[in-house]
Amino acid sequence: MENYDVVILGGGNAGMGVTVATRAAGLSVAMIEARDLGGTCPNRGCTPKKVLVAAAHAVHDIERAGQHRIAVSKPKLDWAALIAREKDIIRNIPDRLAGVMAKRGVDVIFGKAAFIGSHAISVDGRRLEAKNIVIATGSKPRSLPVPGAEHMANSDDVLNDPVLPRDVVFVGGGVIAFELGHVYARAGAKVTILEALPHLLGSLDADAVAQIRSESERIGIRLFTLAWVKRIESSNKRLRVTFAIDGNESTIDADRVVNGAGRVANVDELDLGAGVVVHREGRIEIDEHLRSRSNPDVYVCGDAVWNSSQLSPVATYEGTLVGRNIVDGPIHRPDYAQIPASVYTIPAVASVGLTEAKAREQGFAVKVYANDMQDWLSARTHAETAAWSKIIVETTTDKILGAHMVGHAGEELIHMFALAMKHGITAPQLSDAVYSFPTFSADIGNMM
Numbered sequence: 001m002e003n004y005d006v007v008i009l010g011g012g013n014a015g016m017g018v019t020v021a022t023r024a025a026g027l028s029v030a031m032i033e034a035r036d037l038g039g040t041c042p043n044r045g046c047t048p049k050k051v052l053v054a055a056a057h058a059v060h061d062i063e064r065a066g067q068h069r070i071a072v073s074k075p076k077l078d079w080a081a082l083i084a085r086e087k088d089i090i091r092n093i094p095d096r097l098a099g100v101m102a103k104r105g106v107d108v109i110f111g112k113a114a115f116i117g118s119h120a121i122s123v124d125g126r127r128l129e130a131k132n133i134v135i136a137t138g139s140k141p142r143s144l145p146v147p148g149a150e151h152m153a154n155s156d157d158v159l160n161d162p163v164l165p166r167d168v169v170f171v172g173g174g175v176i177a178f179e180l181g182h183v184y185a186r187a188g189a190k191v192t193i194l195e196a197l198p199h200l201l202g203s204l205d206a207d208a209v210a211q212i213r214s215e216s217e218r219i220g221i222r223l224f225t226l227a228w229v230k231r232i233e234s235s236n237k238r239l240r241v242t243f244a245i246d247g248n249e250s251t252i253d254a255d256r257v258v259n260g261a262g263r264v265a266n267v268d269e270l271d272l273g274a275g276v277v278v279h280r281e282g283r284i285e286i287d288e289h290l291r292s293r294s295n296p297d298v299y300v301c302g303d304a305v306w307n308s309s310q311l312s313p314v315a316t317y318e319g320t321l322v323g324r325n326i327v328d329g330p331i332h333r334p335d336y337a338q339i340p341a342s343v344y345t346i347p348a349v350a351s352v353g354l355t356e357a358k359a360r361e362q363g364f365a366v367k368v369y370a371n372d373m374q375d376w377l378s379a380r381t382h383a384e385t386a387a388w389s390k391i392i393v394e395t396t397t398d399k400i401l402g403a404h405m406v407g408h409a410g411e412e413l414i415h416m417f418a419l420a421m422k423h424g425i426t427a428p429q430l431s432d433a434v435y436s437f438p439t440f441s442a443d444i445g446n447m448m
């Protein structure tokens with residue numbers, strides 16, 4: 001049996017976050033990784049996805065060239081070459097991170113880990129004992145109980161396949177379907193999104209979703225809500241999706257059907273019982289310090305936490321807090337109130353804080369500043385196809401409770417709102433700041 005102060009299961013954003021405080025305090029740390037160091041975000045998520053989004057952005061810009069009085073012919077995207085570019089950009093990431101871990105003094109062990117005791121782990125026949133064990137094993141696509149579900153692809157396949165499909169159906173109308181749907185549509189594929197619930201992109205402000213919905217429809221994406229997929233059948237290398245809306249069945253033929261129905265904590269192969277880690281169907285019961293309730297020497301962070309946002313900065317943040325709790329004792333609690341996030345459609349949907357519905361539900365008296373900014377000079381200058389914002393301000397204090405943007409460099413501007421919210425800068429104070437001009441940032445003063 002090898003002994004460590006800390007053994008981390010998973011070498012993604014969350015696992016890496018744990019190593020910062022624990023190694024700075026001189027604890028002995030082992031990290032077990034089953035695939036590639038870096039995990040989902042740099043290898044199969046954010047980074048490769050953004051390479052495709054950047055290309056789709058370029059197509060979008062070229063398509064609007066005429067508005068800048070530039071004559072161009074119809075752009076043609078070489079999908080196979082784009083996938084090769086994506087792979088080239090991310091190629092060295094695992095090796096670079098191996099270097100970072102070595103420099104930090106973390107022992108990286110490759111293999112699949114599982115519990116063999118409350119403080120013990122096995123990996124390929126090696127047995128490790130630790131004072132603290134951290135579950136940072138991420139998430140995986142939700143499996144769907146639909147006949148023919150085995151014909152579905154997932155986001156990994158989309159990011160790997162050099163062949164551009166002609167017709168694509170996404171099951172689920174969430175973040176992955178919208179982002180990859182926008183890329184596919186710009187590349188020339190016909191895209192359909194089937195969402196089971198009444199609303200698309202459920203966690204976002206409803207008015208922001210309405211904006212991106214019409215922009216998605218403008219580029220030809222077909223969107224169906226309250227659509228229940230009944231079965232997926234394969235014949236002659238084509239797939240047929242049968243779905244029902246209000247009991248009425250329809251079919252769509254496609255050459256790719258993508259599971260975009262959410263991701264669940266990847267913990268079912270860890271033998272949590274052997275670790276005395278209580279869970280309900282993969283939802284590990286944790287306290288406010290991210291510790292297992294049944295075994296407080298076991299921590300959970302990142303996508304493996306079932307009830308916090310599945311975002312890479314959240315995974316890093318939770319991992320960092322877990323590291324600090326191991327070193328300082330359990331005193332640090334996560335605060336998710338001011339975490340900015342974007343859906344990288346084209347244009348992006350950016351948000352921080354409460355939606356209008358949530359602010360009202362929580363009993364706040366609010367002033368809501370909703371702006372269609374398409375006629376504003378900056379939007380006209382850049383020929384934006386969508387430019388919209390909604391800022392939610394508490395009436396009594398002028399504090400910003402939430403900000404939501406579609407287009408208008410929202411994925412960058414949202415950080416100004418997040419900083420203001422974190423440091424108690426009020427809406428009038430943010431409006432009064434001096435901004436360089438002409439910039440999208442300068443419009444903040446007129447947004448509220």
Ligand SMILES: Cc1cc2nc3c(=O)[nH]c(=O)nc-3n(C[C@H](O)[C@H](O)[C@H](O)COP(=O)(O)OP(=O)(O)OC[C@H]3O[C@@H](n4cnc5c(N)ncnc54)[C@H](O)[C@@H]3O)c2cc1C
Nearest residue numbers: 010012013014034039040041045113138302303310311312
């Ligand atoms: C297509 C896609 C696009 C995304 N885009 C964005 C984005 O733009 N912005 C954003 O903020 N977030 C994005 N996300 C979400 C983001 O990638 C995740 O929230 C983040 O990577 C989670 O980090 P993690 O460390 O918790 O898990 P992971 O990064 O998944 O790391 C977990 C690691 O654990 C390893 N592992 C699993 N089981 C074991 C085991 N038994 N033993 C040893 N190792 C094991 C895995 O191999 C993996 O490397 C995206 C996700 C996807 C799928």
Ligand SMILES: NC(=O)c1ccc[n+]([C@@H]2O[C@H](COP(=O)([O-])OP(=O)(O)OC[C@H]3O[C@@H](n4cnc5c(N)ncnc54)[C@H](O)[C@@H]3O)[C@@H](O)[C@H]2O)c1
Nearest residue numbers: 172173174175176177195196197260261262263310342343
């Ligand atoms: N830009 C980003 O930050 C980014 C990008 C990609 C992914 N992610 C993360 O990855 C996670 C997974 O993404 P996702 O898009 O798969 O999940 P999601 O939770 O965003 O959306 C899943 C959608 O599928 C629907 N759904 C579930 N079962 C269904 C069914 N049987 N039929 C039809 N619809 C069904 C849900 O109602 C929901 O709207 C997200 O939570 C997100 O945080 C983040």
